[in-house]
Amino acid sequence: MAIADDFSVDSSKNIRYIGAGHGAVGAGYYTVLELHRWLEDLADDASAIGDDLVDITDDTPSDKSTDNIIKLFAPYNIDDTAAEHLYDGSIIQDNGNTIYDGIVNYGNLGIKIDIVQNGSLIANDFWNNTPDGQTYAGLNPDPAAGISHRFMIKVRDGGSDIDGRRLLGLNREFGYTYSEFPINGTARGNNVLALTHSIDLNNQTDKATVSGWSTDIVNQSEGYVSLDINNDGTVEHYYSEWHITNGRTVNDLYEYVKYLTETDSTSTLYGLDGNIFRGITNEFTVSNVTGTFTEPEAISWPGGTGQLLATNGTDKIWLQLLTGSLPSSGDTITGGTSGATADFSSNTDRNISTVVLGASTGTSVIGAYGVGINPTDLTHADKLFDLTNTPHNPPNYVTFTVAGLVAGEDRVLVAPENGGTIDYSQFTLSSATTAGDTSVIVDSTIPSDTPNNGTIRIFDGNVYQRVTYTGYNGNTFTGCSNVPDAVVGANCWISYIDTLATNTTESFTGVYTGSDRSLFIRVRDGGATPIKTFETTGTLGGSGGSVTAIRTSDA
Numbered sequence: 001m002a003i004a005d006d007f008s009v010d011s012s013k014n015i016r017y018i019g020a021g022h023g024a025v026g027a028g029y030y031t032v033l034e035l036h037r038w039l040e041d042l043a044d045d046a047s048a049i050g051d052d053l054v055d056i057t058d059d060t061p062s063d064k065s066t067d068n069i070i071k072l073f074a075p076y077n078i079d080d081t082a083a084e085h086l087y088d089g090s091i092i093q094d095n096g097n098t099i100y101d102g103i104v105n106y107g108n109l110g111i112k113i114d115i116v117q118n119g120s121l122i123a124n125d126f127w128n129n130t131p132d133g134q135t136y137a138g139l140n141p142d143p144a145a146g147i148s149h150r151f152m153i154k155v156r157d158g159g160s161d162i163d164g165r166r167l168l169g170l171n172r173e174f175g176y177t178y179s180e181f182p183i184n185g186t187a188r189g190n191n192v193l194a195l196t197h198s199i200d201l202n203n204q205t206d207k208a209t210v211s212g213w214s215t216d217i218v219n220q221s222e223g224y225v226s227l228d229i230n231n232d233g234t235v236e237h238y239y240s241e242w243h244i245t246n247g248r249t250v251n252d253l254y255e256y257v258k259y260l261t262e263t264d265s266t267s268t269l270y271g272l273d274g275n276i277f278r279g280i281t282n283e284f285t286v287s288n289v290t291g292t293f294t295e296p297e298a299i300s301w302p303g304g305t306g307q308l309l310a311t312n313g314t315d316k317i318w319l320q321l322l323t324g325s326l327p328s329s330g331d332t333i334t335g336g337t338s339g340a341t342a343d344f345s346s347n348t349d350r351n352i353s354t355v356v357l358g359a360s361t362g363t364s365v366i367g368a369y370g371v372g373i374n375p376t377d378l379t380h381a382d383k384l385f386d387l388t389n390t391p392h393n394p395p396n397y398v399t400f401t402v403a404g405l406v407a408g409e410d411r412v413l414v415a416p417e418n419g420g421t422i423d424y425s426q427f428t429l430s431s432a433t434t435a436g437d438t439s440v441i442v443d444s445t446i447p448s449d450t451p452n453n454g455t456i457r458i459f460d461g462n463v464y465q466r467v468t469y470t471g472y473n474g475n476t477f478t479g480c481s482n483v484p485d486a487v488v489g490a491n492c493w494i495s496y497i498d499t500l501a502t503n504t505t506e507s508f509t510g511v512y513t514g515s516d517r518s519l520f521i522r523v524r525d526g527g528a529t530p531i532k533t534f535e536t537t538g539t540l541g542g543s544g545g546s547v548t549a550i551r552t553s554d555a
Contacts, residue, residue, distance in 0.1 A: 003030045003038045006085065008051040013061070013075045015039075017082040018051070022129035029131070029140050032070045032089035032102070032152075036062045039076070068102060068189040080154065084126045087140045087150040090188040099156035101186040103127075105149040105169070107179075107196035110137045113149055114263055116168040116276050119305065119322035127151040149193075155186050163323045169193040172275060174207050174262040176200055178354040180278075202360040203255050210259045216246040217256045220374070222270050223295030224310040227372050229384050229392040231448065231511060233473070236386035238372025239280060239310035239318055242357075250382060253373070254360035261356050269356075270296040270309050272320070279356045280309055280370050282326070283348040283387070284317040286333060291340030293317070298336035301327040301344060308335065310370070310387070317342065318350075318370065318387060350389070376509070395448065395511040400540045402521060404549040405501040409527040412506050414497035415457075417520035417537050424459070426493035429486055430475070433458065437483040439476055442492055446472045449510035449517055449540060453479075455498040459491040460484040466498060516541045523549040530554040 006019030006028035015035075019028040030038075039061040042054035054061060063071045068089030072078070077093045078086070083100045091100045105113055115122045127149050130137045140150035155165040167183040176197040183191050220243050226235040244253055260267040265274035292313065293299075299308045299317070304324030311317045317333065327333065327344035334341050353359065353368035360366075364381035367373065369389060373382070380396035402412055416423035427442035440456065456477060457464035465486075470479030496508045496519065516539050523534040532552040539545050 001026055001028050003028070003034050004052065006030070007035070007038070007082070009039075009042065009054050009061075009076075010051070011053050013054075013058075013077065015072070015076060015078045015082055017085045019085070020131075022084070022126055023132060025132040027085075027131040029085050029087060032086055032091055033064070033067045035086055035091075036064050036070045066189065083152050083154065086152055089152075089190060091152065092188070097156065097159040098154070099188075100152040101155045101165070101188065102150070102152050102190040103167075103169075103183075103186075103193060104147055104190045105138075105193040105195050106146050107148045107171075107194060108198075109141055109143055109148050111148050111171055111195060111197055112137070112173050112263060113193070113195055114170040114172065114275065115153065116170060117153070117166075118163040119276075121273065121276050122153075148195075150190075153186075164325065166323075167191075169195050170263070170276075171195045171197050172258075172261060172263045172265075173197060174258060174264075175203055178258070178261075180354055200258075202251055202362045203258055205252075205255050207259060207262075210252075210255050213248060213252060213256050216244065216248045217253055218243050218245075219269075221372075222309075224312055224387075225372055227375060229372075229375050229378070229386075229394050231375065231395045236388075236390070236392060237310075237312070238384070238386055239370045241372045241374055242377075243374040244377040249363075250365045250373070250377065250379075251360050251362055253377075254355070254357050254365060257357040258355055270307060270320075271298070272296075272307055277356060278320055279352050279368055280318045280350050280387075281321045281352055282306070282319055283350055284319065284327070284333070285345040285348075286315055286317055286342035287345055288343045289314060289340065290342070291335070291338055293335045293340040293342075294338040297338060299333055300336060301331045301333045303327070316387075395513075396542065397509055398449070398512040398540060398542065398544040399507050399509045400496065400519065400538065400544055401505050401507040401546040402497060402523065402549060403505045403546060404551060405504050405506060405523065406525060406529070406551075407501050407503055409525045409529065410501040410549070411524050412497050412499055412501055413495060413522045414508065414538075415495055415520045415522075416493055417518040420520075420537060422493065422520050424464075424491045424493060427491075429458070429488055429490045429492055432488050433483050433486045435483060435485055438480050439478050440467065440469070440480050440483060440492065441476050443475070445475050446477065447517075448513050450494055451496065451508045451510055454508065455495045457493055457495050457498070458484055458486050460486050461490075464491075464493075466495065510540065512540070512542050514542075519545070521547050525551075526554075 020026040045055045048055040061076045072093040089102045138149040165186040169181045171179045177200045181193045221241040225241045260274045267274035269277040305322045306319035331344045358368040367384040370387045378394040416426045430443045431441040453470045465484040468481045469477040519538045525531045532554045534549045538547045
């Protein structure tokens with residue numbers, strides 16, 4: 001088809017597309033230069049014919065600054081539908097009050113592109129429609145030049161630039177690598193995007209399967225959160241705390257976050273549509289905070305808006321920039337829900353990851369800026385960056401498991417080992433204890449391979465009493481219950497597992513510090529199906545450890 005078949009000009013000088021719609025056979029697409037040439041060809045006719053009401057008696061319809069910049073003289077104009085069928089440049093009309101600028105994407109043929117304008121995804125992604133019979137997805141590709149799309153976007157309307165003519169191009173197709181590319185104010189002619197993708201080998205689980213992981217993978221905190229990722233006793237701060245359960249892995253977490261933020265996502269993250277959520281883009285230093293900001297909430301200032309993702313409540317705000325420009329010193333930032341205010345002092349741009357979570361190796365993650373994950377869900381191979389952009393590696397958490405158990409019958413004990421039996425003097429008490437005490441102080445630093453909570457045994461002069469604890473620090477067990485009366489120097493040792501089996505396996509987790517720990521294991525069942533006492537030794541090493549109880553009948 002020729003442009004004359006697909007466009008018309010009425011008596012009011014409205015230039016309209018009248019051809020087949022997107023995706024239909026024969027849908028027409030023309031360069032802005034072709035539009036100009038056609039209008040000028042009409043304008044030199046002796047008299048108008050048919051639906052093209054332009055001839056020599058009319059004012060000049062258009063002017064060419066370059067092959068890619070065309071001006072329509074008022075009252076000549078195109079509408080949004082006509083603009084969807086033009087490419088390779090800009091159309092300026094209404095004395096400059098309306099502008100459509102050209103977009104060219106250099107990237108993979110067949111890639112799907114999303115455009116964020118004025119803080120929202122443009123719903124009508126006409127540029128991804130392929131006319132029937134074309135080989136490539138995406139409008140007006142040029143395979144020889146490595147171009148996947150060419151189209152126009154309205155960037156000025158009613159005499160005002162739309163968000164300063166800023167655009168953000170996204171590619172978030174599940175199963176592929178994600179990419180994004182900003183245009184910080186379009187210019188006349190063609191504006192370049194560079195969106196490309198390749199198969200993501202760490203994102204090959206079927207999307208329908210990943211969508212079912214919503215109960216297994218949960219962000220426990222949308223906002224400022226304290227975590228001790230490296231287990232050094234000092235917390236760091238993040239803006240999330242993802243938690244993985246039910247046997248899911250960190251790569252499952254990676255895939256699930258990709259699902260939440262993919263192009264067709266209907267999810268909401270931090271109050272934003274998942275398909276435009278990017279994570280923290282800016283860190284503001286503020287002062288004179290009044291009220292309490294709500295995490296998350298919309299925030300605004302003269303000339304811009306953002307979504308608050310985290311705040312420490314005193315001098316820091318972390319956000320995703322949505323529209324406009326950054327505040328100036330002294331500008332007031334206001335919470336849209338809370339009404340809280342703060343005075344802007346300075347900004348730090350924060351690099352974002354195209355996948356909100358960060359990168360995956362398949363077995364470990366390298367987190368994006370500020371992304372927090374529950375420490376117990378990580379391994380030493382993972383790395384997270386806190387809100388000061390400091391990297392933290394988790395300790396090497398290892399697990400020792402006793403298998404072959406009968407729930408409800410077997411009593412299981414795992415203790416420190418020395419000479420093939422329990423090391424009863426692993427510690428001694430450095431302070432006497434009294435019934436009702438909630439802490440127990442021993443004679444040396446408690447090793448980091450000790451479970452974060454569990455049990456110890458203390459000799460009260462007659463037997464080794466079982467004492468529970470909820471934490472430890474230095475040489476002190478804290479949060480203790482059932483502490484007996486015991487003297488200074490009394491033996492004390494960690495019972496790493498000390499329970500009536502509730503499953504076919506029982507285990508404990510500690511931090512491996514580079515030295516193996518020798519363990520003594522005992523399993524007894526004197527119940528309905530008694531077994532001979534099972535005793536053995538084992539080792540908690542860099543990869544954990546395990547033993548399986550041998551069940552020799554004692555009936």
